[in-house]
Amino acid sequence: MSSRSTGLPVVAGIDGSEQGMDAARWAAAEADRRGAPLRLVRAYHWPPSAGNEGADLLRDLARRQLWAAASAARTVAPGVTVQRRHVDGDPVDVLAAESADARMVVVGTRGLGGFTELLVGSVAGGLAVRAVSPVIGVRATRGDVEQLATPDRVRPVVVGVDGSPASEAALAFAVQTADAWGAPLVAVHSWTDADADHPELSPRDLLVEAETEEKEVLAERLAGWSGKYPDIRIRREVLRGSAARALRERSENARLVVVGSRGRGWATRMLLGSVGRALLHHAHCPVAIVRPEEAATTTR
Structure with missing residues (x-):
């Protein structure tokens, strides 16, 4: 350069x-x-x-x-x-x-x-x-910092996606970073039983229905980016359970994990404390935390 x-x-x-x-x-x-x-x-x-x-x-x-x-x-x-x-x-x-x-x-x-x-x-x-x-x-x-100047097209950028404005900004940053690095992208969307709300269904059918809906949420969030960056290999993962645990586990084989600083739900002010803070403490790779206001600045 x-x-x-x-x-x-x-x-x-x-x-x-x-x-x-x-x-x-x-x-x-x-x-x-x-x-x-x-x-x-x-x-x-x-x-x-x-x-x-x-x-x-x-x-x-x-x-x-x-x-x-x-x-x-x-x-x-x-x-x-x-x-x-x-x-x-x-x-x-x-x-x-x-x-x-x-x-x-x-x-x-x-x-x-x-x-x-x-x-x-x-x-x-x-x-x-x-x-x-x-x-x-x-x-x-794992010697990551010393190897930074060498392109790595195997280890992915991992991003947490929950549909909130913050995760939209995080997704934008993650996609653009994966494109700049020539790296694959792994989009992780986690959900819990609290997200399922179909009282007329049996417990088993409720879980199947909830998982189907959450997969549709992730597909919708990625649709525009897949079209704009067709060369990026994007893998979707929809998981039931803790977002922090899922992202921490995937950080073991990632170049970067990206999350937003605000989530959905009543406890939006606590996302950094529950997910971002956990990753800053325990992730195995660098962590990017992105606020909603940054959606327009990531292309600068």
């Missing part, structure tokens, strides 16, 4: 940890693939009461961490244009602001010291709720 990258950048948030370096590498490969610049952002907060000397030391550390991340990024994408930015501010606030002018924001799902729960709760999870662009949480497993 030419070093003359143009358009909106792929942003990677770093924190000096190895997972931050993994995020930089993943973002670099994706920026290179899309012909976009890479922007590395190191956000930190130094209280004014702590004095100027400490602030200067922290800024110097941030600069050195950014240089190290840029070097790591170039190991997988030597030609990518790299921008470096260190900002005094809360990481979620800073990266959410960056997302307004980005193709996507990439962060690690484990920070300094390996405190996964802390980072997912405070940065990756908080950013997924507030960001304008898609948020990618990188979990480095």
Whole structure:
């Protein structure tokens, strides 16, 4: 890819940890693939009461961490244009602001010291709720990050589809990403007994009828995309049970799992907590979380 990258950048948030370096590498490969610049952002907060000397030391550390991340990024994408930015501010606030002018924001799902729960709760999870662009949480497993520059046309992009506006945006992002990568797409639609509502049917017939209806829901959601991207191999999976468990299991053989940040039903505000958060903690591959507002931005 030419070093003359143009358009909106792929942003990677770093924190000096190895997972931050993994995020930089993943973002670099994706920026290179899309012909976009890479922007590395190191956000930190130094209280004014702590004095100027400490602030200067922290800024110097941030600069050195950014240089190290840029070097790591170039190991997988030597030609990518790299921008470096260190900002005094809360990481979620800073990266959410960056997302307004980005193709996507990439962060690690484990920070300094390996405190996964802390980072997912405070940065990756908080950013997924507030960001304008898609948020990618990188979990480095099986040497994935080091292999990013090599095309992989076997392992699929997996997307959770439930018919909500958020899952429509997630589906759009997943289809376009699979097309850019030349990868197959697996669309997973899960349902539970609560979705079945035919009191006149026997329990067995009720399950058969419900499964038939859910298959029709998924087929309708995919119909337009299959026509627009006929070269993508799309596999449909309709499953009874937990969406989080189904997507986590499929992440073992996936390049990326994509979900929306809002679901259907009364508990829409909790989807990140139940599905997205579970995947950020336990998925075996990077996870993309997409908000409904991003449907128009994924083609940027």
